[in-house]
Amino acid sequence: MPDPLLLPSPGAAFADRTFDAVLFDMDGTLIDSVPAVERSWRRWAAEHGITGPEELVIPHGTPARTVIAELLPPDRVLPAFDRLHELELTDNAGVTILPGTLGVLAELPLGRYAIVTSCTRPLAAARMAASGLVPPPVVVTADDVAHGKPDPDPFLLGAELLGVDPTRCLVVEDAPAGITSARAAGCAVLAVTGTHTADQLAGTDPAPDAVATGLAVVRFVTGPEGIRIVDA
Missing domain, CATH: 1.10.150 (DNA polymerase; domain 1)
Known part of the structure; x- marks a missing residue:
């Protein structure tokens, strides 16, 4: 099992990589539910x-x-x-946007990111409304796939709807099932702590590329070659 203390920071892990799109999990990644x-x-x-x-x-x-x-x-x-x-x-009392979410989403052009959640579509809408999170044009829910996380279907569909190759996508996830799903889809993975510890996330097989304490510690920069992730 990889030692989370030995994993590189997101900026170092992805220093030489660019992405065409970012696929975000929702609960525990963008919002606290x-x-x-x-x-x-x-x-x-x-x-x-x-x-x-x-x-x-x-x-x-x-x-x-x-x-x-x-x-x-x-x-x-x-x-x-x-x-x-x-x-x-x-019951969506107390559902809030997590630190860093609004800043990161503001850095990404519409059409270059999606939300991929294990919620049903009505529940995803209810939680986004409760938190104040504005949904992007592409939101993939459990209602949209035959097999949810940890199978690759949700992230494969997210990439398809954005018109990009899944191997050119970065997934941001907070749960081992989502990491497994993203890896099976061929995506790079940034894991964020909150619902799971760094040890639990780093111990996923296969492991994420990097683990961060949340979106507040990273930034996304979009350029001609694609999206880069850097440490805030």
């Missing part, structure tokens, strides 16, 4: 008889339907997912 997510999952767990809801490991970065399918029998998955979706749609 952790309190709302945890409230909804713990209430859902209590309602559905999941033992020890207070000890439930809240999933981040994986589509909720996939997680529920691992916890409940097949005949209970769909109604249980519908209930969780209802809880999440109606």
